[in-house]
Amino acid sequence: MPTPNSYFAGKVQSLGYERHGRKQTVGVIEPGEYHFNTDAAERMTVINGELQAKLPGATAWVVYPAGTSFEVPAKSGFDVKSTVSSAYWCEFI
Amino acid sequence: MPTPNSYFAGKVQSLGYERHGRKQTVGVIEPGEYHFNTDAAERMTVINGELQAKLPGATAWVVYPAGTSFEVPAKSGFDVKSTVSSAYWCEFI
Structure with a gap:
């Protein structure tokens, strides 16, 4: 059963599921700016809309259009923001 | 705010949101076979995993691997099945 998450x-909001023993989620980010901490490393792929992310150690925002991905190291965190409703797929890698 | 749906x-399960005035969802389909009726026409894109669909008028199942899409006419319905947990993006078109 998919696991709903809300932040x-x-x-x-996201829905968690598992494939080949690895956790994944699909989710939606409404306009705003957010900080997430990571436990496991993760790869975020923008399904539609557009995200901006500031990865660990970075001082500038990078734009990730639909179809592109960024990866975040384990035990770290990242800032993400969106000016539009955006959907993403997150793989714990 | 994304709208959670559960079937x-x-x-x-899916999360509904809106872009450019059009409704969209991202969701997860756990293994099983399901029938959905459509009100508006929709385009289903497989994000990961794999879906099989039997579209209106079809007698055979067609396999839709990750990265592929199928469209369903308005005011109709379709059968969908999955043997693995699969994620999809649905656009009402």
């Missing part, structure tokens, strides 16, 4: 008063 | 005792 930031519901402005970011 | 078939939670085996299919």
